[in-house]
Amino acid sequence: MVCMEITRAGKRLTARDAGLVACRRCARVWPMGQARCGRCGSHLESRDTKSLQKVWAWWIAGVIAYIPANLYPMLKTNTLVSHTENTIIGGAVELAHHGSFGVAAIILIASVLIPVGKFLAIAFLAISARRGSTVPPRTRTHMFEIVEFIGRWSMIDVFVVAILSSLVQLSVVASIQPGPAAMTFALSVICTMLSAQAFDPRLIWDAVRRQQPRKTS
Amino acid sequence: MTTETLARTTPEEAAIEDLIACPHCDALYLAQMPAKGGRAVCSHCHTVLIAPRTKAGKKMIALTLTVMILVVAALFFPFLDINAGGIGNSTSILDAASSFRSGYMVFLSFLVAAAIIFVPLLRTVLILYVLIPVVRDRPALPHARRAFRLSQELKPWAMAEVFAIGCAVALVKVQDLAHIGFGPAFWMFSALVILVLINDNFLCTWSVWKSLELEND
Structure with a gap:
């Protein structure tokens, strides 16, 4: 441990306890009530009270956009002999039929497992920040970090569609066009990324500190 | 201290x-x-x-410059080429980004172009602008703090490495449809992804903020 803990009367302090407001971007602290960080210019708020509202708003938008993303085709493939339209899951199943299990797994993980997992994780974080949870706060903080890190990787499928539909343009022999699902899927990923960014992880710790004030050992 | x-x-x-x-x-x-x-x-x-690193500033600048050169170069060379039944097509990264042409899909084109080209490029410019004076012990350039904040805010939206994995998936998807070859830009982009990942781990944002604070006060 390199940093010194700040305590008062044997109790560990948060910036808020000490009458200070912390900048979430550059970690500098300022006197309570200051509106903007004097170092990096970020908007300061001791606790983002509207955080959960924003999280839920983006979350709902993300879930709504995710439904058509699975129902409509992602790719339309035209060859000399056939015309096929593939949804996300349909495309992965087809890949698996051709024996490319690894790639099918990447698609399924990036387009189904990660988005659904993210919806569940964000919902859990938002609910537990208000109601408390038996899951230790450190685990929940890690969960938040993972959700923030992993969000962008869901865009893989959109990029795959972009690459394929610009590359495979061989007049009548074969051509690939993007389907409407590409659009709604991209929107869904963006909404969940914004939802995760709106979450204020300090709320996790506030709930814990309210229940059992930590004493320093 | x-x-x-x-x-x-x-x-x-x-x-x-x-x-x-x-x-x-x-x-x-x-x-x-x-x-x-x-x-x-x-x-x-x-x-x-x-998390300070030895000579982090100089290494960051070297890596960032390399990233910038690679992004610009990757833009102008063919990226992937395809051949089936005597008809060929080659595509550049800009083609891939602008593949969503019809109607509302144009929005998606802007998004993909931003995520794989403009945002990564803008981030390298901003980081160079901020770090070069810091490393050379010169006073920070005007608006350096705003520039650094913007570069940090854009971080989740720079998706060059996600795009690279998307390429790999796309290749497997069309392998039985046509023959695919790699253009020079493909290898540049692969190198770029590794550099971006190293680069982000080098940067200790708190140290940068601290030095910007000293410079400007």
């Missing part, structure tokens, strides 16, 4: 500019620079607060 061995102090004893608050759980600490290669970690939630 103090070097006293006392593990705890009260908020009244510390100068406000020497304090650091964990952005994830709001725990307050007296900031002390860890040894090069060491890290300061929040004892509550284990978030890494400070």
Whole structure:
């Protein structure tokens, strides 16, 4: 441990306890009530009270956009002999039929497992920040970090569609066009990324500190 | 910064500019620079607060310059080419980004272009603008703090490495439809992805903020 803990009367302090407001971007602290960080210019708020509202708003938008993303085709493939339209899951199943299990797994993980997992994780974080949870706060903080890190990787499928539909343009022999699902899927990923960014992880710790004030050992 | 061995102090004893608050759980600490290669970690939630590296600034600049050159070069060379039944097509990264042409899909084209070209490129420019004066011990350039904040805010939206994995998936998807070849830009992009990942791990944002603060006060 390199940093010194700040305590008062044997109790560990948060910036808020000490009458200070912390900048979430550059970690500098300022006197309570200051509106903007004097170092990096970020908007300061001791606790983002509207955080959960924003999280839920983006979350709902993300879930709504995710439904058509699975129902409509992602790719339309035209060859000399056939015309096929593939949804996300349909495309992965087809890949698996051709024996490319690894790639099918990447698609399924990036387009189904990660988005659904993210919806569940964000919902859990938002609910537990208000109601408390038996899951230790450190685990929940890690969960938040993972959700923030992993969000962008869901865009893989959109990029795959972009690459394929610009590359495979061989007049009548074969051509690939993007389907409407590409659009709604991209929107869904963006909404969940914004939802995760709106979450204020300090709320996790506030709930814990309210229940059992930590004493320093 | 103090070097006293006392593990705890009260908020009244510390100068406000020497304090650091964990952005994830709001725990307050007296900031002390860890040894090069060491890290300061929040004892509550284990978030890494400070992680300086030896000659980080110079390495960052070298890597960032390389990234910039690679992105620009990758734009102008063919990226992938395809051949089936005597008809061929080659595509560049810009083609891939602008493949969503019909109606509302144009929006998606802007998005893909931003995520794989413009945002990564803008970030390299901003980081160079901020870091070069810091490393050369010159006063920071005007608006350096705003520039650095923007570069940090854009970080989740720079998706060059996600795009690279998308390429790999796309290749497997069309392998039985046509023959695919790699253009020079493909290899540049692969190198780029590795550099971007190394680059992001090098940057200790707190150290940069600290030096920007000293420069401008």
